[in-house]
Amino acid sequence: MLSICIVIASIAAAAYLIFKKYYAPGALLFVGLITLGVVACISPDPLITGKKATHLAGLDVIQIFTNLLQTRTAGLGMNIMAIAGFTYFMDQIGASGALVRLSVKPLKLIKAPYIVMTLGFILSLILNVFIPSAAQVRRIRN
Template sequence: MLTVIELLIGVVVIVGVARYIIKGYSATGVLFVGGLVLLIISALMGHKVLPASETSTGYTATDIVEYIKILLMSRGGDLGMMIMMLCGFAAYMTHIGANDMVVKLASKPLQYINSPYLLMIAAYFVACLMSLAVSSATGLGVLLMATLFPVMVNVGISRGAAAAICASPAAIILSPTSGDVVLAAKAAEMPLIDFAFKTTLPISIAAIIGMAIAHFFWQRYLDKKENISHEMLDVAEITTTAPAFYALLPFTPIIGVLIFDGKWGRSCTLLPFW
């Protein structure tokens, strides 16, 4: 009975959060208040607020404040720094003309495909593959906006559809080293590799295909509804003095993550310099 009540409370809070976000309130503030309400209700129902690794302050109200402080410190020092670095990297790539060179080189072969929606689906699959390298939803979004977004817009995809493509891959979990997959494997008491490739991966692939089909029809419907015309940018209009190899620079974070987070490093242990 208690579990049912807890689920109902969670549903009510989720509905309330969604309602106020749709009404135009700040999503950050609404989510913060919703989380705070859930923390207070959890404390009133006798649940422990702080994680097992943390020592209680001795008073429930201050435990809630302590938990918020822990989250702010961990998010700001870890995820926050990564987001700031990715934002700075994206701005620098634009400043030196690397993003313009990516658009210029990619637009030439892609202009022979007449349907922008087929290009949009192809870009979505590429974005999902990029999620293997960046597990952070915000970091992935920033990286995609710096690399894929300009290419999609300049081959005739509407800005709204391109932004949706950059945002939606965060809903799919492909990386076996993702924190969500690791925790789920522990909860299921299954080996990580078996859980990631035999359980999660087939579901993720099915979800990717389903979302790609939904994107194709939904984005086309929205574009028609808003009377958006698709016009490809003339490559000759892109003026940049950057050399052609600069087109590789926006993708260096993906290469760096794959090399230095151990996914490839462990397979290279036989090399002499290792």
């Protein structure tokens, strides 16, 4: 029952901070660290077991945070670098411009702007299935 109360209090605190226009990732990080600290203080079991355990409640909270950063941010950083490299390469060889020109050519034949907008939206959805990045709509050249 106590664990449910802690979770509800944490959710309420996070919602309050976000509602008061605090920076959302910072508010969630702050509330998460406070929640881990509270759980570390009242729990009879250690938060971490095994090789990475520090056997001190305060340091276990920091170790959990470090473990999460090592696993999540490294993969995210590599994905961002790969996407940025791909986008830059496609831009340098002119592939993104060629794709836009090829996609816009059939839409130029239609003179009704609302139909063009609807077909352009549908075309972008279809392209997004095959090319899930913003590279295809980077620059529109006539």
